[in-house]
Amino acid sequence: MEIAELGEFGLIKHLTKDIAPCQESTQKGIGDDCAVIGTGTEERTLITTDLLMEGVHFDLTYMPLRHLGYKAVMVNLSDVYAMNGTPRQITVSLAISKRFKVEDIEELYAGMRLACEQHKVDIVGGDTTSSLTGLAISITAIGTAKAEDIAYRSGAKETDLICVSGNLGAAYMGLQTLEREKAVYNQQVKEAIEHANRTGSNANEAIAQIPQPDFAGKEYILERQMKPEARKDIVERLRQAGVKITSMIDISDGLSSELMHICEQSNCGCRIYEERIPLDYQTAVAAEEFNLNVSTCALNGGEDYELLFTVPLTANELVSAIEDIKVIGYITKPELGKALISRDGNEFELKAQGWNHMTEEEE
């Protein structure tokens, strides 16, 4: 059977479907942002891990190694915050091909260390090895949370409010912009070489004179793609406000996909409103340029690393008073399905295209 028939989530489900934990300390295994491990006190250990492969998760033609290191750490810290936990340590494994110099890996590490410093996280171990092909980065983050504070995907209840932090779709539009400029540049290089071959002029000189792309007015969406921030601040503000989070997940694959995870694991439905989905101006402008529906980008574009969470209806005033949090809908009975109400009042069923699927479709 082809793996594509099952998809990533399907494959994991298939492989792990009959795994029953045998260790008493395993309190939550596969199926949330982190695994939860008991320690004998009220504190729990949270574990999450990510494997990033060159050419699949990052493109070094436009992603500086320092940014890549920063992002690789952030996406793991984001998973710990998404459990309402505090990240404490990470391990870093790298597989490095021969084309990298020591200075390159220093850059990568500098980005990782910056992310760690900002979140007071220690690098406590890892593995460094060679690779016959591209760069591979595997990071595991270790965090802590009090048992009673942990926000699972499975805790959403009927009438709970659905909230998101920040705004959505920006990282996806940043990626589209970078990919377009890469294609434009490659075309210019090709033409410069062809011209040089015809005229006998110097191709390298012509290539050196290709102007840098103009990213004015796109700074924000590029930063969202290249330097995402794990939303520690949101988790802290919710704690300070005394808001009980009933369920939470971070948005790495797109709002639709993540909301469906919450609904499936909480056995509930949902109703969200297109007009309430938070968008940045630059995201909207870029979507228009690319002739894409901006709401589709926000729903299915990935890598936002914002938090999607639910709170009791009674917390409405409290969350509405917190900066950078938006209520986008509410949780319903499971039989009411997963509904998106469009700007013109029509009801659609939410679909989880996810980020990979979307990219594939457009290629």
Add this chain to the structure above:
Amino acid sequence: MEIAELGEFGLIKHLTKDIAPCQESTQKGIGDDCAVIGTGTEERTLITTDLLMEGVHFDLTYMPLRHLGYKAVMVNLSDVYAMNGTPRQITVSLAISKRFKVEDIEELYAGMRLACEQHKVDIVGGDTTSSLTGLAISITAIGTAKAEDIAYRSGAKETDLICVSGNLGAAYMGLQTLEREKAVYNQQVKEAIEHANRTGSNANEAIAQIPQPDFAGKEYILERQMKPEARKDIVERLRQAGVKITSMIDISDGLSSELMHICEQSNCGCRIYEERIPLDYQTAVAAEEFNLNVSTCALNGGEDYELLFTVPLTANELVSAIEDIKVIGYITKPELGKALISRDGNEFELKAQGWNHMTEEEE
């Protein structure tokens, strides 16, 4: 600067040299088999991680996926036992290229789950993604140990006895045997195709008739390479016998390299005796076939996953009574250096060639 100039250990040292932990719970960071994290009780969390890349760490032309899965888990569990800890959970991240089918990944997972069942370890999470090139496997193991029981690399003291479990060099000779048979097979395929081209006969039929290699009398060294076992039994026997382990490491890169880690981190010297290094008969026979010095294979061949540890001199009788443990020498003052006493009584300085270096030299 080329990474090869620094080497793996040099690169890690270089990148992490000024990392100072900021979390109180970080009790041991980089530089041992596991990181050690405090939990607020006398129990500590142990974390270790490994990244295995196709073509670098494994060759699927002779390594069945089930064995690979088993081995990938074992090498991580071995690191937890090497801290005198108990492994409890693992996370598994896979990057899979398109040539793999669901059934292949089932095989890989079956091996992983077998290893987990044998050691009562839970798979609690991970990441599954695609790869443009080969297979990548990243496993993180989480274990526990009482603070007072943990065996660091840094605890060896003058006059301590140096012990190893099992026997050494077998996995390396298994690898050499597999590599040789692969080369023989490739040559036969090449000849079959040339013959078919000359005579107009069917190459596929001729290739199908190439006999399987005869591995009789090599079963043990092949198993040591393809199905290593983490030495839980050794750690348990030492505990039952009431032996205090002063330092410990698992032998993944070769006895020399690991013993040098202990000496450097414990700030001591050592004196080991060639005649006392435990060897299996099949290892010796294979070394002779390959015209290699069997002691060199035991000292520098990797992937044994045996335990190297030190115990107080007073534990001599206790450890000597334990099956499958051999005392090979003792710890000295640092100024006496790291000495290997050969069978004929000559003294050599121990050198850490390690496994990678050795392979490269011979290619």
